[in-house]
Amino acid sequence: MAFKINYNHEEIYINVIGELEDPKQAVELINLLSMSKSKHIKITFLGANVLPKNIVEKLSILQHEEKCTIVVFKRYLFSYLQCLGIKCRYVTESSTLGKPKESLPAEKRTLTKEEVYSFLKDLNTIYGYDYTEYQIDSIIRRINITMLKESIYDFNLFREQVLNNEEIFHNLFLDFSINTTEFFRDPDVFALIKNKILPYLNSYNHIKIWCAGCSNGKEPYSLAIMLKEAGMLDKTQIYATDINPYVIEEAKSGMYSMNTLNKDISNYRNAQGENNFIQYFDINRSYIKVKEELTKNILFFQHSLxxxxxxxxxxxxxxxxxxxxxxxxxxESVLRSFYNSLDNNGFLVLGKSEGLVKNNGEQYFSRYDEKNKIYKKK
Ligand SMILES: C[S@@+](CC[C@H](N)C(=O)[O-])C[C@H]1O[C@@H](n2cnc3c(N)ncnc32)[C@H](O)[C@@H]1O
Structure with missing residues (x-):
């Protein structure tokens, strides 16, 4: 059973147990929320990290009508709803489970690379996620952040808890995945794709683009807008992938905060967008939602590089x-895999502070535009 329901004459209490993965459950919940009529709803999401688009929309309406109160147990869902302007109360699991909190240590110990590496090897053995080849300094920073959030200040205790408790590993996994992104991030790169790469690709009958590490979808939707303006969207299939399943669900929903709208519009203009950025979105009170026409040619799925x-x-x-x-x-090994995934004249675009130096990438790619980190398969 996905929900537990209790009534009294004024209120309905709905506890949603886990993730709402089955679309039928989402419809069932919508029906339940719609039936409540005059009663106030108190809905608690005990295990969900993300919610389907139709539930978020329904909650937003009910909240606007002051008909519901939302409580969430997962930090990820809390940030997501807050970001969309939907108010909710966050209850930490540790506070309800009575997990003892450690007192702050007198002095913070610096973690050694060796002990962290051995921890990462254990994580891979137990949970099947391999972080042993991530930048170790960045991993150490993320471990420190998770330890602080979990109020565990001793690394050996933290290590033991993560290796024995999937829930804490899950929080660490989310902290490892830094999802910062923007619409038309680094607009010059998008302008170059628009002016140089798209005219070249337009000679093909069918175009395939892979947006790897797409985060919550702003990057593939930016591409879709650009392809639409070039009249090329209908013949293009975009594959948009990320290791983090929750950002993939956010991407599928295509709902974004209004807070970054000024930056989005300015990026779009600097990328030489031809219309009005906002025309590609349905506007809600507190969030914007990508229009259906942009979503049809994008396939979002979880995939690790x-x-x-x-x-x-x-x-x-x-x-x-x-x-x-x-x-x-x-x-280097991911570059090799990109080399094998591209057709003979294919292009690769990396981030502004990335490139082919030190990773032997020059054996696979030649420079097309170094300033904008655009490369061509050799
Ligand atoms: C900083 S975001 C970049 C998002 C977008 N490409 C951009 O530039 O705006 C990095 C993304 O890479 C993803 N990522 C990290 N490791 C990955 C892996 N092994 N496979 C796929 N995606 C990964 C993270 O989950 C995160 O969403």
């Missing part, structure tokens, strides 16, 4: 601001 299978025959791959988290040897 460390997995062995290649996706192939792409004309263009964007993998921006992901390599910064990888060490040189992992960058």
């Amino acid at each position: 460390l997995s062995s299978g290649t996706l192939n025959e792409f004309n263009l791959i964007l993998c921006r601001n992901v390599f910064i988290y990888f060490n040189d040897s992992l960058q």
